[in-house]
Amino acid sequence: MIRLLIVDDSPLMRRLLGRVFAAEGDFEIAFARDGAEALEKLAAFEPDVITLDVHMPGMDGLDCLDRIMLMRPCPVVMVSSLTEAGAGITLQALELGAVDFITKPERAVSLEIDTLAPKLVEKVRAAARARLRGSLRLTERVRLRSGLMSRAPAPIPRKRASAPATKRTIKAAPSTGLVLIGSSTGGPPALDAVLSRLPADFPWPVVVAQHMPGSFTGPLAQRLDKLCAITVTEAAYPMPLAPGHAYIGKGDADVIVSIRGSSPMVMAAPSLPEHRWHPSVDRLVDSAMQHFPSERLIGVLMTGMGSDGAQTMARLKEQGGRTIAEAEETAVVWGMPGELVRRGGAQVVAPLEQIADRIMDLVEGS
Template sequence: MKILVVDDSALMRYTICNILSSIPNVQLQTSRDGLDALEKLHSWQPDVITLDMNMPKMDGMTCLSHIMSDRPTPVVLLSSLTEEGALVTLEGLYLGAVDFICKPGGTVSNGLHSLEEELRSKVIQAAGKQRAAVHATNSPHSEPLPAKEPEPIKVSYDKAQGVTIIGVSTGGPGCVERLVRQLPKDYPQPVIICQHMPETFTAAFAKRLDKVLDLPVLEITGATELKESHIYVCKGDRDCIISERGGKLVAMPTPLDGRFVWHPSVSKLVESGQRTLGGKNLNCVMMTGLGNDGAQEMAKVASQHGLVLAQSPDSCVVDSMPKSLLTLCPDITQAPPEELGRLLYHRTHRFPKEVTNGVN
C-alpha cells in the first residue's frame, strides 16, 4: 500500500508516518504542501492520501479538488475541531474525500498519538475504495428522479404516526444528501439522520442540508418535537432517543451509552423508536459506513413489518453497515441513494396501510 502524507508541519508528517509505518507492506512518502502533493500524485501514484486542510501555497481544499479531477484517489482529511474546520472538512467530504480525522490539539498536535488506531483503520479502509468510484460515490449533486411505479414491498405502518430513521457513518454526507433530495415538501413523516460525527460537524451538516433542501433541517440539541415534512440531525458526541412528552413525539440527545461503540448510536435511536412507536411504524434506511451499528435493531424492525431498506453495497463509500444488515435480512430491498429516497416517497404516499402483494 502506497500512502502519501501531506502536511506543512514536519512534526505532523513525522508523527503520521510513524503511526502508519506499522501497516503491513506499507510504502510512505510525504509532501509539505499541495503543489508537491499533486506532483507526487502523478509521479508516484499513491493508493491513499492523508491531507491536511490548512497549508500554505495551496490549501487542502484546492489540492483535494485537483486530486478528484486529475486522478481520483481515496483521501483521509486531517482537520481541527473548530466550527471553521468542520465546515471546510464537510465540504471536503462532499468534494470526494472518503473520511476525516480530527486533530485533538489543533493544527500541530502531539495528541494525534491518541488516535493511532483510528487513523490506521481509516487509512486502510480508504485504501480499499476503488479510485474510479471515489468521486462518483460521494458526489451529492443529483436531479430528482422521475416518478415511476414502485415494486411491491411488504410493509405495515401508519404514515401519520411513523418516523423515518437514516443510519449512516463513513461517506455519509454526500450519500445522505442524494437520498433526501428525492423527498418532496409534503413528505408525511419526520426524518431523523443519525450520522457518526463530532458535535461541530453535525451542526455544520444540518446547516448545509437546510440551505440546499426544500424541507427544513434542524439539529437535535434538546428535546425537539418531531414534525412531518421536517428533517432532524442527531447531535454529535451524544446519543439520541425518540420518546413521547405531553402527547407529542419528541427526539432528544442523551449521554453516550457505553453499550454501543459508535455515536450517535443508530442502535439506540432505532431501539427507542421501537419502544415508543412499535417497529411497524418505523421506516429505516441503513447507509454507507464502517461497522454494524443499528443492524440488529433494524432487522428486528423488519421482523415487525416495518419498512427497512439498505444502500446497495456497490454504491457505498464503505459497505460494512449495509452488509451487516443484509447478512441478517438478505431479502430487504437495496438500492443506491437516489432510489432509496424515491422508494421512501412511494411507500409513505402510496401504501399507508398494510400491503402484502410482495416480499420484503
C-alpha cells in the same frame, strides 16, 4: 502493502502520522509538504490512499483535493480542525470527493496521537478500500486528459446550487410514522442525495444518526437545509417530531426518540460506552421501537464502515418494520449496509439514487 501519501505542511504532523502507520507494518509511506508537492507525487508514487491537511500555505487542501480528483481520483482522508469553520471546509471537501476526515486533537497532537492512532488507522484502511464514484466529475477529467482544460488549479465553487426538489407527491397521513437513517463514512453526500429528493410536504419525520463530531453536525444540518425542500435541523435539544422535517443527531452524543405527554420527541442523549460510534444508529432504532409500532418505522442504512445499525434494523424487520440497505455498487464503504444484508435484515437493497423513491414507496404503502 497499502501505499499511503501523507500531505501536511507541519514537520511534526508528518513525523507523528508516519510513525503511526509505519508501526502497522503494511504501509508504504511517502510524504509531501504542500499541495504542489502532493500533485507531483500523485503520478510518481501512485498512492492507494492520501491523508490531506486542510490548511496549507500556497495551494490549500481543497484546491489540492480538487486537482487530485481531476488528475488521478484516489481515496482521500482530510485532516481537519474541530472548529465550526473547519467543519464547513471539511463538508466542502466531502462534496468534492474526499472519502472521510480525521480531526486534529484540541490539545498538543504529540500528547494525543497514541490515543487517536487506532481510529486513525481504521479510517485510513477503510478509505483505501473505498469505492469512488466513477461518474465523479467525469466530464472535467476527460477534458483535462484531452488537453482541453488547464492544469493550473481552478477556483473551487464554495457553494452549491440548491438541488431541485422532487415533483413527486405523497399520499399518506402526516406524522403516523418515522423514517430512521444511519450513515457513517461517505454519509454527508449520501444524505444530500436522499434528503434533497423528499418533497416539502413529506408526511413522516426523518431522524438521522450520522457518525460525526459535535462541532460538525450543526454545519451539516445547515448545509442540508439549504439544499432540501424539507426542513433540516440539528437535534441538539428536545424537539417535537414534525412531518416535513429531518433531524440530524448531534455529534459526540446519541440521538433518541422519546415521548413527552402524548407527543413523540427527538433529543440528544449522553453517549453510552457500549456503542463505539456516535450518534449510535443502533441506539436510535432501539429507542424508536420502544415508542412506535414497528410497522410504522422505516429504517435506512447507508454507507459506512463497521456494523452500527445492522443488528437493530434486522430486528426491526423481524418485527414487521421496513428496512432499506444501500447497494454495494454505490456505497463508499459497504460495511454497515452490507452487514444488514448479510443478516437478512434488508427488505429492499437499492442504489443511492433510488433510495428516496423507495422510502416514498414504503410510506405510500403504509
